[in-house]
Amino acid sequence: MNIVVCIKQVPDTKEVRIDPVKGTLIRQGVPSIMNPDDKAALEAALRLKEQFGAKVIALSMGPLQAELVLREAFAMGADEGYLVSDGKFGGADTWATSSTLAAAISKLDYDLILAGRQAIDGDTAQVGPEIAEHLGVPHISYAEEIKVEGREVIVKRQFEDRYQILKAKMPVLVTALSELNQPRYMTPGGIFDAWRNKEIGRWSRDDIPVDDGNIGLKGSPTKVVQTYPKTMKQPGTKIETDVDESVQYIVEKLKEKYIL
Amino acid sequence: MDFNMSKEHLMAKQLFHDFAINEIEPWAEETDENHRFPWETVRKMQSTGFMGIPFPREMGGQGCDTLTYVLAVEEFAKYCGTTAVILSAHTSLAADAIFQNGTPQQKEKFLRPLADGTKLGSFALTEPEAGTDAAGQQTKAVRDGDEWVLNGTKIFITNAEVADIYVVFAMTDKSAGTRGISAFIVEKGTPGFSFGLPEKKMGIRGSSTCELIFENCRIPVNNLLGREGKGFGIAMSTLDGGRIGIGAQALGIAEGALDRTVAYVKERKQFNRPIAGFQNTQFVLAQMKADIESVRYLVYNAALLKDAGKPYSVEAAMAKLKASQVASEVTRQCVQLHGGYGYIQSFQVERMMRDAKITEIYEGTSEVMKMVISGSLLR
Ligand SMILES: Cc1cc2nc3c(=O)[nH]c(=O)nc-3n(C[C@H](O)[C@H](O)[C@H](O)COP(=O)(O)OP(=O)(O)OC[C@H]3O[C@@H](n4cnc5c(N)ncnc54)[C@H](O)[C@@H]3O)c2cc1C
Numbered sequence: 054m055n056i057v058v059c060i061k062q063v064p065d066t067k068e069v070r071i072d073p074v075k076g077t078l079i080r081q082g083v084p085s086i087m088n089p090d091d092k093a094a095l096e097a098a099l100r101l102k103e104q105f106g107a108k109v110i111a112l113s114m115g116p117l118q119a120e121l122v123l124r125e126a127f128a129m130g131a132d133e134g135y136l137v138s139d140g141k142f143g144g145a146d147t148w149a150t151s152s153t154l155a156a157a158i159s160k161l162d163y164d165l166i167l168a169g170r171q172a173i174d175g176d177t178a179q180v181g182p183e184i185a186e187h188l189g190v191p192h193i194s195y196a197e198e199i200k201v202e203g204r205e206v207i208v209k210r211q212f213e214d215r216y217q218i219l220k221a222k223m224p225v226l227v228t229a230l231s232e233l234n235q236p237r238y239m240t241p242g243g244i245f246d247a248w249r250n251k252e253i254g255r256w257s258r259d260d261i262p263v264d265d266g267n268i269g270l271k272g273s274p275t276k277v278v279q280t281y282p283k284t285m286k287q288p289g290t291k292i293e294t295d296v297d298e299s300v301q302y303i304v305e306k307l308k309e310k311y312i313l
Numbered sequence: 314m315d316f317n318m319s320k321e322h323l324m325a326k327q328l329f330h331d332f333a334i335n336e337i338e339p340w341a342e343e344t345d346e347n348h349r350f351p352w353e354t355v356r357k358m359q360s361t362g363f364m365g366i367p368f369p370r371e372m373g374g375q376g377c378d379t380l381t382y383v384l385a386v387e388e389f390a391k392y393c394g395t396t397a398v399i400l401s402a403h404t405s406l407a408a409d410a411i412f413q414n415g416t417p418q419q420k421e422k423f424l425r426p427l428a429d430g431t432k433l434g435s436f437a438l439t440e441p442e443a444g445t446d447a448a449g450q451q452t453k454a455v456r457d458g459d460e461w462v463l464n465g466t467k468i469f470i471t472n473a474e475v476a477d478i479y480v481v482f483a484m485t486d487k488s489a490g491t492r493g494i495s496a497f498i499v500e501k502g503t504p505g506f507s508f509g510l511p512e513k514k515m516g517i518r519g520s521s522t523c524e525l526i527f528e529n530c531r532i533p534v535n536n537l538l539g540r541e542g543k544g545f546g547i548a549m550s551t552l553d554g555g556r557i558g559i560g561a562q563a564l565g566i567a568e569g570a571l572d573r574t575v576a577y578v579k580e581r582k583q584f585n586r587p588i589a590g591f592q593n594t595q596f597v598l599a600q601m602k603a604d605i606e607s608v609r610y611l612v613y614n615a616a617l618l619k620d621a622g623k624p625y626s627v628e629a630a631m632a633k634l635k636a637s638q639v640a641s642e643v644t645r646q647c648v649q650l651h652g653g654y655g656y657i658q659s660f661q662v663e664r665m666m667r668d669a670k671i672t673e674i675y676e677g678t679s680e681v682m683k684m685v686i687s688g689s690l691l692r
Binding site for chain 2: 121124125128237238239240241242243244245246247248249
């Protein structure tokens with residue numbers, strides 16, 4: 054079984070601040086990490102590898118420094134890694150990104166494609182399913198559990214208030230939630246191997262069989278007009294009941310917010 | 314000369330940092346308070362490859378190097394001195410003694426499980442009457458057919474109750490002085506091998522420290538480590554390596570205390586301003602930072618020398634001497650900058666100050682470090 058895992062390098066949004074004037078992210082000095090949902094996807098792939106034997110292939114598109122997340126993937130146990138990187142791919146929206154990644158994946162031999170549900174810097178949750186559409190394979194999103202039986206994948210798909218259990222034949226793409234698992238740590242020896250004994254396959258524009266009209270900023274139909282931070286406005290709640298009931302209400306609320 | 318860390322070392326440091334934040338820091342206080350061995354953390358360290366960092370892949374290790382191991386001890390010590398010494402005593406005392414001196418069979422049988430994380434190691438040299446004067450070993454080993462029979466008591470042994478594999482030193486020929494000391498590998502559960510009560514300690518309170526008691530404890534002749542009579546040399550050379558680990562522990566404790574103190578002085582207000590605004594605070598912080606950075610180079614340098622296969626005994630002694638002094642002084646100053654809060658348990662620097670002290674004592678006191686250093690000067 055060959056499993057392709059799409060991973061993205063993202064700024065650690067826990068550390069990001071917003072420029073109060075421009076309303077954009079201040080990325081300077083912010084550490085880059087492997088997108089958490091993607092890490093869960095990678096972990097799922099590694100567990101399937103342990104269970105059934107599989108080749109795990111990590112794929113990332115981004116600037117050259119995105120090499121780091123591929124090295125991290127190696128250090129966790131991925132077998133191969135490819136970096137799709139070219140200035141011409143820059144400024145891509147979800148359409149251009151998924152077109153490019155799908156074209157890259159079409160060069161690989163795959164049975165299962167795993168991606169994170171969404172990236173914490175964009176939060177669109179579109180790229181995974183779009184890749185599947187470009188490739189003409191089925192997809193199941195929001196996986197909270199992934200099982201493989203023969204050539205079939207059985208996924209527990211999470212909704213706000215219920216689950217769906219879905220089954221699909223390979224090749225199939227599944228997007229993972231970070232609730233799917235607790236990703237393993239890299240190992241120290243894995244890190245040494247990742248830098249000393251493993252090669253990252255580097256693909257630039259000419260290596261990817263995709264039309265010019267579908268890549269980069271020019272191939273991106275989405276135009277961002279403005280981004281701005283939400284302003285906090287909380288009107289507060291007024292409770293007009295007798296004392297006992299109010300106390301009860303407040304205690305409930307505090308419990309809900311895990312303050313109590 | 315290159316002071317830059319390689320990419321693999323930087324990534325390993327990040328790994329150890331993340332692990333420390335997620336798995337070590339949450340337990341540090343409770344471990345100290347209840348004198349409780351942090352098993353859940355140690356199990357995770359074992360399954361993540363942390364117990365065999367500098368040993369070759371073929372022997373169950375990670376195939377990294379001493380510097381990587383030092384980074385692990387340092388990062389862990391920033392949050393918990395206990396966890397750092399568990400790793401250090403296991404790796405650079407027990408496992409390294411076997412790695413450097415064991416036969417291929419001994420490495421397969423004892424180093425592999427230590428390095429791959431299935432078993433925990435311990436190193437027992439000190440005795441009630443043989444501390445700094447380690448040559449005064451009273452524990453005896455007498456050959457009887459295919460076995461050695463051990464009798465005696467070791468004291469203050471780290472990882473004692475929790476370990477599985479012990480490197481133990483004993484006299485095999487009293488008349489030969491230091492040349493009459495030999496090293497042995499003893500497994501937990503061997504009849505005649507038991508433990509004393511756990512010691513109640515000032516610091517590193519989650520670590521297991523107690524006596525090892527040998528009463529007609531019979532071990533196979535194959536468990537002699539190195540040649541008969543070579544035990545003292547094995548002990549001394551192993552401690553040289555161990556001191557790099559303790560240097561890293563001291564460095565980490567100092568860094569951890571400084572990090573917390575920098576955060577604290579920015580928050581704490583007196584006279585209507587953060588105490589960081591006082592020049593005294595600034596100068597004390599500056600001095601601590603400079604001391605810590607100078608110690609970092611001593612510790613890393615000793616590690617690099619060991620990796621390069623060069624002599625490092627004196628460098629390790631200097632690293633441990635300075636690092637432990639700096640750890641004690643820095644943690645003391647950090648408590649001072651916290652004022653009364655520094656004396657209260659939940660502010661962490663109190664624990665760090667207690668933890669720092671041991672680094673001036675074990676694996677050779679500071680006085681012993683000075684003997685090693687001055688010995689090299691006056692040779
Ligand atoms: C928490 C803890 C963990 C330990 N873990 C281990 C372990 O895992 N394995 C192990 O084998 N040991 C271990 N030890 C023992 C430790 O290494 C010894 O305590 C240390 O070497 C000092 O020996 P001592 O306690 O007998 O002190 P002593 O030798 O009695 O020293 C007392 C004082 O006299 C000084 N002194 C002694 N001789 C001289 C001299 N010739 N010149 C100048 N000053 C001198 C010392 O420096 C010290 O200041 C541990 C100890 C502790 C407290």
